[in-house]
Amino acid sequence: MARITLVGVAKAFNDKQILDRLDLDIENGELLALLGPSGSGKTTLLKLIAGLDTPSAGRIKFDGSDVTLVSTRHRQAIIVFQDHCLFPHLTVKENIAFGLRARNEPRATIDRKVGEILEVVQLPGRQNSLPHALSGGEKQRIALARACVLKPRVLLLDEPFSNLDVNLRLSMREFVVSLQRVLKLTCVLVTHDKEEAFVMAERVAVLLDGRLEQVDTPENLYDRPKNKKVAEFLGEANFFPGVVADGVFTCALGSFATPWQDTRQAVGMVRYDNVQLGRHTGNTLGKIKDKVFAGRYTFYKVALAAGGELMASCKESFTLGDAVYVSCADHAMQVYSTP
Amino acid sequence: MKAASKPYLLAAPLVLFLTLTFGLSFGYEISGLTLRHFLAVLWNRDFVVSLVATLSVAAVATLVSNVGGAALAFAMLKARVGGEWVRHILQLPVIMPHLVVTVVVFHIFAQTGVLARLTWWLGFIDDPNQFPLMVFDHFAIGIMLVYLYKQIPFVAMVCFDSLRGISHRFGDVGENLGATPWQVATRVYLPLLKPTLMATALITFAFAFGAFEVPFLLGTPLWRTLPVEAYLLHINIDPDAQARSMAINVIISAISLGLALVYSSALRVVSHVRHSDGERP
Amino acid sequence: MKWGRAVGHFVMWTAAVACVSPLLSLIVLAFSAQWPFPHLVPSLFTADHLAKLLLSPRLGEAVTTSLELALLTTVATLLLVFPAAKAAGLYSFRGREALKLLALMPVMVPAATVTMGLHYFMIRVGLAGTMLGVVIVHTVFAVPYAFRILMYVFEIMGEQHEEQAAMLGAGPLMVFSAVTLPLVMPGMVAAATMSFVISFSQYITTFIIGGGRLLTVPLLLVPHVQGGELHVASVYSLVFIFTALAALVLLRAVVRHYYRETYFLNP
Numbered sequence: 001m002a003r004i005t006l007v008g009v010a011k012a013f014n015d016k017q018i019l020d021r022l023d024l025d026i027e028n029g030e031l032l033a034l035l036g037p038s039g040s041g042k043t044t045l046l047k048l049i050a051g052l053d054t055p056s057a058g059r060i061k062f063d064g065s066d067v068t069l070v071s072t073r074h075r076q077a078i079i080v081f082q083d084h085c086l087f088p089h090l091t092v093k094e095n096i097a098f099g100l101r102a103r104n105e106p107r108a109t110i111d112r113k114v115g116e117i118l119e120v121v122q123l124p125g126r127q128n129s130l131p132h133a134l135s136g137g138e139k140q141r142i143a144l145a146r147a148c149v150l151k152p153r154v155l156l157l158d159e160p161f162s163n164l165d166v167n168l169r170l171s172m173r174e175f176v177v178s179l180q181r182v183l184k185l186t187c188v189l190v191t192h193d194k195e196e197a198f199v200m201a202e203r204v205a206v207l208l209d210g211r212l213e214q215v216d217t218p219e220n221l222y223d224r225p226k227n228k229k230v231a232e233f234l235g236e237a238n239f240f241p242g243v244v245a246d247g248v249f250t251c252a253l254g255s256f257a258t259p260w261q262d263t264r265q266a267v268g269m270v271r272y273d274n275v276q277l278g279r280h281t282g283n284t285l286g287k288i289k290d291k292v293f294a295g296r297y298t299f300y301k302v303a304l305a306a307g308g309e310l311m312a313s314c315k316e317s318f319t320l321g322d323a324v325y326v327s328c329a330d331h332a333m334q335v336y337s338t339p
Numbered sequence: 340m341k342a343a344s345k346p347y348l349l350a351a352p353l354v355l356f357l358t359l360t361f362g363l364s365f366g367y368e369i370s371g372l373t374l375r376h377f378l379a380v381l382w383n384r385d386f387v388v389s390l391v392a393t394l395s396v397a398a399v400a401t402l403v404s405n406v407g408g409a410a411l412a413f414a415m416l417k418a419r420v421g422g423e424w425v426r427h428i429l430q431l432p433v434i435m436p437h438l439v440v441t442v443v444v445f446h447i448f449a450q451t452g453v454l455a456r457l458t459w460w461l462g463f464i465d466d467p468n469q470f471p472l473m474v475f476d477h478f479a480i481g482i483m484l485v486y487l488y489k490q491i492p493f494v495a496m497v498c499f500d501s502l503r504g505i506s507h508r509f510g511d512v513g514e515n516l517g518a519t520p521w522q523v524a525t526r527v528y529l530p531l532l533k534p535t536l537m538a539t540a541l542i543t544f545a546f547a548f549g550a551f552e553v554p555f556l557l558g559t560p561l562w563r564t565l566p567v568e569a570y571l572l573h574i575n576i577d578p579d580a581q582a583r584s585m586a587i588n589v590i591i592s593a594i595s596l597g598l599a600l601v602y603s604s605a606l607r608v609v610s611h612v613r614h615s616d617g618e619r620p
Numbered sequence: 621m622k623w624g625r626a627v628g629h630f631v632m633w634t635a636a637v638a639c640v641s642p643l644l645s646l647i648v649l650a651f652s653a654q655w656p657f658p659h660l661v662p663s664l665f666t667a668d669h670l671a672k673l674l675l676s677p678r679l680g681e682a683v684t685t686s687l688e689l690a691l692l693t694t695v696a697t698l699l700l701v702f703p704a705a706k707a708a709g710l711y712s713f714r715g716r717e718a719l720k721l722l723a724l725m726p727v728m729v730p731a732a733t734v735t736m737g738l739h740y741f742m743i744r745v746g747l748a749g750t751m752l753g754v755v756i757v758h759t760v761f762a763v764p765y766a767f768r769i770l771m772y773v774f775e776i777m778g779e780q781h782e783e784q785a786a787m788l789g790a791g792p793l794m795v796f797s798a799v800t801l802p803l804v805m806p807g808m809v810a811a812a813t814m815s816f817v818i819s820f821s822q823y824i825t826t827f828i829i830g831g832g833r834l835l836t837v838p839l840l841l842v843p844h845v846q847g848g849e850l851h852v853a854s855v856y857s858l859v860f861i862f863t864a865l866a867a868l869v870l871l872r873a874v875v876r877h878y879y880r881e882t883y884f885l886n887p
Contacts, residue, residue, distance in 0.1 A: 050787055052783050052786075052787070071786075072783070072786045072787050073786050073787075073789055073790065074789070075787075076789070077787070078787050078788065079784075081780065081784070083780075085780050085784045087784075087785075087803075089802045089803065090798075098785070098788050098790070099788035099790075102785075102788060102789040102790040102791070102794055103789055146788065150788065150789065343713075345711065346711040346713040346716070347707075347713070348703075349703035349704060349706055349707035350704040350707045350708070350719050352700050352704070353700045353701060353719075353767075354704070354719065354722060356759075356763075357722055357723070357725065357726070358722070360734070360738060360756065360760050361725060361729070361734065363737070363738060364733075364734045364735075364736075364737030364738040364741070365737055366737075367737050367738075368736075368740075410631070411631060411635050413628075414628040414629075414630075414631035414635075415628065415632055416628070417624050417627065417628030418628030418631075428636045428639050428640060429635070429636075431640065431643065434817055435642075435643070435861065436817075436820070436821035436838070436861075437821065438823060438838050438842065438845070438857070438860070439646070439857040439860055439861060441845060442646070442841075442845055442850060442853045442854060443643075443646055443857075445845065445848075445853075446645060446646070446850050446854070447642070447645060453660075456657065456658055456659065456660050457660065459657075460658070467657060488638075488639075488642070491635070541728075542727060545727055546727075548730065549730025549732065549733065550730070551730070551731065551823070551824040552823045552824060552842070556842070566730045566732040566733060569732065569733065569736065570732055570736065570824070570828075573736045573739075573828075584736065585737075591730055592729050592733055595725075595728040595733075596728070598728060599721060599724065599725065599728045
């Protein structure tokens with residue numbers, strides 16, 4: 001395990017900037033999720049940490065010592081890929097033993113460690129199977145075992161569950177979190193799935209277009225996205241243009257307190273589930289225009305009497321055409337100044 | 340951590356080997372020649388006949404083997420036998436050496452061959468001389484038979500693999516949209532097969548153009564293919580003949596090189612079209 | 621749709637018969653002792669003549685030389701092609717297309733042409749008439765096939781397995797022997813097969829560079845075709861085919877012995 005520090009890490013391919021001067025601290029034993037849409041540079045960053053590629057600028061440090069130029073072979077940062085990348089010609093046991101053999105560990109130690117880790121990943125008795133005989137979830141667990149048996153300084157998971165079906169994915173998430181806690185691993189999980197990042201990680205780093213926009217706990221990230229880009233990426237958000245004056249932000253939804261005392265243009269953001277719809281009380285009047293039932297919630301599209309539309313999700317039931325009062329708590333309104 | 344020079348270092352031995360062998364071969368031949376030699380060769384009637392004949396034989400062999408091979412591949416697809424045994428049988432001609440096939444063509448198609456005996460038994464001919472000349476003939480039928488025996492299965496096998504890779508769902512979609520089987524074959528599969536057919540056409544043409552043993556053994560005394568002509572001049576002790584041989588070889592190399600360049604640029608066009616269709620990355 | 625399938629079957633069976641019958645007729649011819657014109661089958665079958673031909677010392681010499689040349693060519697081809705095919709199959713770099721075109725050149729330029737030019741050079745440096753000289757020329761013509769096969773295998777394999785091995789701490793030697801080589805072994809066997817067969821069937825290249833000092837099976841065979849002695853030619857042809865087949869079966873058996881039979885490149 002190690003504390004991972006990125007200082008001004010950048011990567012460009014053929015003049016195209018993939019990663020733009022990232023600074024990031026990953027605590028010892030922490031599970032950090034790297035969240036971003038495809039093409040945002042997540043996998044590139046993972047490869048830089050693993051030493052499969054070198055950054056164009058910046059330093060990578062493990063426990064304070066610079067590893068930027070240490071070869072992948074000696075870096076002990078191991079990626080578990082989405083397609084698990086088990087060696088197809090080696091048995092489960094040989095796959096897990098691969099890294100131990102590379103370290104010239106004695107045979108007895110190898111056997112013992114392989115046995116132990118197979119217990120940990122709950123697959124004892126599969127040692128002599130070839131990878132193609134395993135199910136998708138089993139393959140992924142063996143790939144994890146192959147990495148974990150080496151006690152890596154950091155375990156890097158590259159969308160490890162996206163090839164698995166939904167139920168398996170849920171149980172694998174739990175499994176990985178418990179594995180990480182039992183083995184006290186420093187772990188970076190790359191994913192494009194918000195829910196996965198929120199459920200599994202202690203902190204989430206949002207990577208958009210090669211920039212780290214926000215690194216925060218899931219709760220903070222969800223309630224207080226730092227800027228409009230992050231809020232848009234996380235989704236289910238309404239935006240209202242408006243004006244800030246004398247510490248008050250005014251928009252179609254009403255007036256809200258802000259810390260800003262000057263006058264400026266701004267945009268307010270409210271999540272669908274922070275919009276309150278009421279039959280009798282509320283800030284502004286609106287009318288239910290559309291309705292989609294989605295199980296836990298129903299999504300409503302509301303046309304505001306003052307003009308404009310918004311989306312709300314709630315458990316109450318309205319019918320199309322119902323007149324509703326729309327309101328939103330002060331703390332649920334995030335205000336970003338517009339440039 | 341990958342150095343940018345890595346692929347170059349890996350490729351270096353092969354590149355060195357090929358440029359050296361080709362360079363020494365081509366370089367030696369061209370170094371002793373002057374324009375006069377080339378003119379002497381080009382002015383020669385035998386050379387012109389050889390050139391036209393060689394190109395014609397290669398063109399006909401290429402056309403027939405690619406049309407036949409593609410048809411055979413479609414037939415295999417239609418018969419829906421992707422079984423290993425068909426592949427094994429089709430592999431037989433591909434691995435049979437040309438020399439052996441030449442022996443067989445002799446044995447079957449000569450005027451005293453199996454086919455001639457068969458027509459005698461059926462009463463069509465009374466004398467071997469009545470059987471049409473198919474070996475040493477002016478039209479290079481014997482030569483062509485060897486090429487076709489080896490190349491039709493080759494083309495069929497490559498096309499069949501390619502067609503199987505294309506997935507029969509395209510055909511199903513086509514039929515679902517109301518196309519006839521013929522339309523499916525010509526409008527769906529054939530265009531998808533185009534890059535494959537270009538490659539096989541190139542290989543079959545290059546082979547038929549440059550083959551030595553087959554025309555050497557089965558050719559007519561009336562004209563010779565270019566490589567045979569070059570060889571017969573090469574073993575001549577007359578230095579002038581040797582120079583002519585070199586000149587012919589330089590011309591052959593130039594034609595081959597041109598062919599390779601046309602192919603590589605044509606392939607770029609085709610693969611560009613494919614990419615812009617967004618069908619595969 | 622029914623008749624489409626029937627036509628397909630008909631065409632395929634015709635092709636299959638056309639593919640196999642030459643080999644059968646060759647076998648009949650080899651065992652025949654007398655077979656005058658109008659007869660459809662030989663009037664006398666015998667193995668005596670066959671045995672005499674097979675036991676001739678010249679045939680033994682030719683088979684030995686052919687096998688030696690083919691083995692050396694195979695080794696040389698694989699050594700040259702393996703790294704270059706890896707570069708072309710795995711990495712994208714400036715000049716990759718040129719490399720692919722260069723490796724295709726021996727298919728494009730006629731063997732006789734290249735060999736005649738090289739002959740002058742080989743005479744000068746003393747390689748004419750030597751085993752090494754002939755192996756060099758055979759290798760040139762085996763390269764394109766081996767290159768294509770191995771490049772394709774590397775493309776399928778991708779870089780990921782090697783990267784994973786390095787991440788797990790394996791050094792270059794271990795990555796090569798424990799990961800790369802086993803994964804491309806099926807391609808290596810196919811490439812070796814092609815190289816072997818190509819060297820084994822060379823005639824004009826061996827004839828020009830060998831200058832009569834090296835006797836191979838094709839060199840033994842050709843004069844009999846020219847002389848119209850088809851019976852002798854058929855016997856040598858069969859030897860030709862079966863020696864090559866036996867050598868290849870042996871090669872596969874050896875590889876299977878050392879590597880597991882299942883190499884699944886797919887996840």
